[in-house]
Amino acid sequence: MPQLHTLLTPLETRMKQLGALCILGVALVTGADIVGRLLNTPVFGSEEIVTFLAGLAIGLSMPFAHTRNSHIRVEILMRRFSKATRKRINLVTDSVTFLFFAVVTWRMFEYGASTAGSGVVSMNLELPEHLIIYALAGCFAAFSMSLLRDVLLFFRREGSA
């Protein structure tokens, strides 16, 4: 457990920083394309670069968004329960979420492999699409690890209580 925590915390920070740069990259590439268009030299394949950068930005932000509790939840019933009951329900929901995203991660790697096998490339720049899928699969893996950490934290706290 401490090893997982030591690994994940700096990883999340790095991913968040990279994600931020990707978003900035999206704005800059699109801006450069507009200026380039005015000068008759648009950025070749800008739409593909923007699409991939935005995809990476979202992928890289997954663990951060989870840690800062960005996702929308319906709180209306849970707040009526005692703290202990809430914790137990959270354990179940966290475990289910972890299992679900472990499956998504696995399927993402499979999808990447099948895309690599068929040699799909982007239309203009001919970028191999499977690289982006693998990168996203890696992001999903990091996100799943963050979810696993929450599950393990429950047992650690229960053990020390």
Added chain:
Amino acid sequence: MSPTTLGITGLLVMILLFLTRLPVAHVMAMVGFVGFSLLTSFKGGLNLLAKSYYEVFTSYGLTTIPLFVLMGQLAFNSGISKRLYNTAYCFLGHIRGGLAMATVATCTAFGAVCGSSPATAATMATVGIPEMKRYGYSDKLAAGSVASGGGLGMIMPPSVVLIVYGVLTEQSIGELFMAGIIPALLLTLLFIICIWVQCRMDPTKGPAGERFGTSEKLRSLTGLLDTLIIFVLVIGGMFNGWFTPTEAASVGVLGVLGLGMLKRQLNARLIFKSLYETLGTSCMILFLIAGATVFGKFLAVTRIPFDIASWISGLNLPAIVVMAGIVLIYFLSGCFMDSLALVMLTIPIFFPVVTALGFDPIWFGIIIVLITELGVITPPVGINVYVVYGVSTSIGANIELESIFRGILPFLAAILTGILLMMLFPEIVLFLPHLMY
């Protein structure tokens, strides 16, 4: 089990899972995946999952969302709202309830660069509430105007909810943005009338503030300049066909960034703060869209939306009665659920019904956003109310939660009046899109 029964079971399971505090986006994906697998094949369900997440995350059309969110965050952190408020204050401050009117007007103007309702409410609570307290405004009017005014950012373009609606229903985002302008201005006017009536009935609610001279008023107009430049560049560029929505959003980001750095209102710390906030919000929104995509595919296989559409058409009820029923469902659901999640969850069900009844999809989008705007101020969820409560506590204004909920009641009536007007006169919404497209 028939597809329809499985679909209804799926909907019920989904509602139950929502109550366990599982993220809405994940629940939609989970239920959609299980349902789709049961109706087609397990392998089909697994493929749907990977493909949906990949396609949503790498959709060019959806890159508009993080960019517009970033534009709003940069505008928020560069203090544009404070300057807007000062301008509105110079013009309206001397009237009874003028500060509350200035707050509402500023919310609409700020909504032109920031599509987030809670961000607008938080900003205006910080700027407007101390001023209104200083002039002896009642807590109900002060907090009610900020919480309700914050919702105006949802309808004033660029609006994230409208972008999501446009993507889900394949409607032109440009047309939706255009359609949002008159309703946003109408609602602002209704809010101002609502404040005027309240102060007319009880003058102690909002005493008049100081009066400014013509030269001061004219000087204060410079506060509008940043917002005007960005709005004209972004929205004007899109309507004139110079930019796609993604390009317009990028221009907005670079414009706010450039202006903020030029005026030394943005530094590296604030820029990264904006970028991180954008990442969190965008990730949440795109997960919701991916979840809604998986769930939508499941619903499509069950054929429930089409069955409901043909069932309602078969009832031979006047279309406006059906529409009123849908509005009521949205209103009640909006009390318990976030507006964006609600739109994504219900659009696959109601959109076929509405189009089958012959309503304009652009008009429906605006009506939906208006109704969900009610959800940000109604109990028990009412996010803007909690934001205003939190900010008022942190700045020492200490307005009670009950006062805020009571304060929003007159504004609720104003929004409902607006919705009714737009249902009776759809041209209010469709005039500008018809003129431009």
